[in-house]
Amino acid sequence: MNKNKEVWITGFALFSLFFGAGNLLLPPLLGYNSGDQWFWVVLGFVITAVFIPVLGILAHAKLQGTMFDFGKKVSPAFSFVYCILVYMISIAIPSPRTASASHEIAIYPFFETTPLLTSSIYFALVLIFVLNRSRIINLIGKYLTPLIAIIIFLVIGIGLFSSGGGMNASIFKTPIVDGVLEGYQTFDAIGAVVVGGVIIISLGLKGINSSAEKKNIIRKSGFIAGTGLAVIYTGLIAVGAFYGSEIFVDGSLSNDMQRATLLRGISTATLGNIGTAFLSVLVALACFTTAVGIVTGTADYFKGLFNNSQKAYTITAIIGCLAGILVGQMDFHTIIVIALPVLMLIYPITIVLIFLNVLPEKWASQLVFRGVVLVTIVFSIPDFLGFVGLKENISGITEMIPLSSHHMGWVIPAVLSLVLLNLKTFTTKQPQMS
Structure with a gap:
């Protein structure tokens, strides 16, 4: 086995499992609103959306267990409740949010289908990937991630060199803090404790059972994923700021509509008429890989609870996908509004557990x-x-x-x-x- 190749494939897979709806939609509008203060917003955003998630992957490399191991030093009862809450939140909020974002940006503008049809087909495909989880890392790391990265770098690269550079004045009083809070909404710290376990189990299924070898692969792949996320977040925020004077975003629209409008405008400005098609593919792929990671992680946990039962894994995966279909009927903004109070409670606990385990x-x-x-x-x-x-x-x-x-x-x-x-x-x- 080529170890370097395995590190890069795992790193690409980790990147895709992290990079979902919020990761794509949130940064450009954040840059647009931060204007000439965009760099300070980047610093705040990277803290909660890159630095802490990478620490979460490093904690997984150290523990090499499940999410349960993150909180068991507090008490087994606490860790059990924490795991159940995190997996319920993941299935109920970020996973359906990926379907909602895909529908609003990638599907409805072309086909005008109902959210129910979109989310049904979407989660049927998610279920197929989850039930074939032994191939997840290779499928995502080898094929889906490179396609996602190529489209994003085209948008960012062309955008940075072709924009007029006129920026709006920042609407933020404390740009770093606003960046930190916006980074909360990516769910990446929670994502780290969920998908880190997926990576550990997937490596085992590929025949990599040495603790030292797993630790080495996970640590290096975590840095690869984190570097990719940091570069892309910086680019998306910068492009949003640089196009501030060229693209009009109606402030009376809901935040989700503002995000979608700005992202469409940037894609069209950088890639021309084909930009909307590229954007649709990008959103669908980015959202899909994250949903696969969330459902797989949840199914893995409940499989472990029931004595490594494959039946428990399959049932949990089906329930997770059905929940995604039901909640996916809500629009992106509504899901974020519901998520914020929960995030304000569970996110600090997750961050603290990550730091303590590192x-x-x-x-x-x-x-x-x-x-x-x-x-x-x-x-x-x-x-x-x-x-x-x-x-x-x-x-x-x-x-x-x-x-x-x-x-x-x-x-x-x-x-x-x-x-x-x-x-x-x-x-x-x-x-x-x-």
Whole structure:
């Protein structure tokens, strides 16, 4: 086996499993709205949409288990509930969102079909891929990813060199923070803990069982995927900013319509009349590979819960695809609105678990895991309540929490608890008697 070839195929597959609807639609409008401050938005966006997801893949390389291993140091019960919530969220929100985005941008403009027909055909194809999961890495890494990358780089490359360069003034007061929050909506940190497990199992199915070999492949492929994501996000945000004075986006439209309008305008401006067709293929492929990764990861987890039962894998895959069809009837914007409150609660927990699992064991004891996760949950609740319409009721509390106005009130308490609990651990250790 050519190890370098396997690393690149796995890296390309990881990239495609990450790169879905939000990853394509969110950056251009973010750049358009950030205008001359686009670079600062890139920095924020890359933190939550690239850096943390890559750390999640590195954590998988270290653990080489399932998502359950991410939280088991807190407690097995907590990890079980966390896994169930993440997989339910993944099946209920980002997976159907890929079908919704494909319908609105790639299918409806040409065929004017109903969302039900689109999502039914879409998830039937997803199911075929998931049930043939032993070939997923090769199919996605060898064929789908290169096609996605070629189209994106054409749009970005031509766009950067052909635009007039006139940028709007930024509408953001704190561009980095807005970039961080927009990066939340890509679901990439959650995606890392889901698809990382898919990669581990897929490598095993290909006969790669050595722990050291798996670790090496996963780490290198994670960096390849992360580099690709960072380059493409930067390019899409920059193109959105550079075309700010050339493409009109009606601010009265919903965010999803603004994103679609801008992306169509950029594609047409860079690739001409064929740009819309290229865009449709790009959206469909990017969304499809992500849906495959989500459903496969969920099916893998429930297969493990039921003693490695293939029947459990198949049933979970079917249920996941049926859920995708049902929720896929909603428009892209509605799904994002539903997702935000959930993200404000589950995303900080996921980020903290990723960081704790990457840390050396001596800095991530069971006490540290439990304390930091508990503090993160407590300080994420105000953000969750704020997004479900209770902002007025908790305004007094949020004013006292640093960064809470930026929906990141959990960050400083989590860092402080990490430091203080480690100090407690080190100072209470008694020297061993010789």
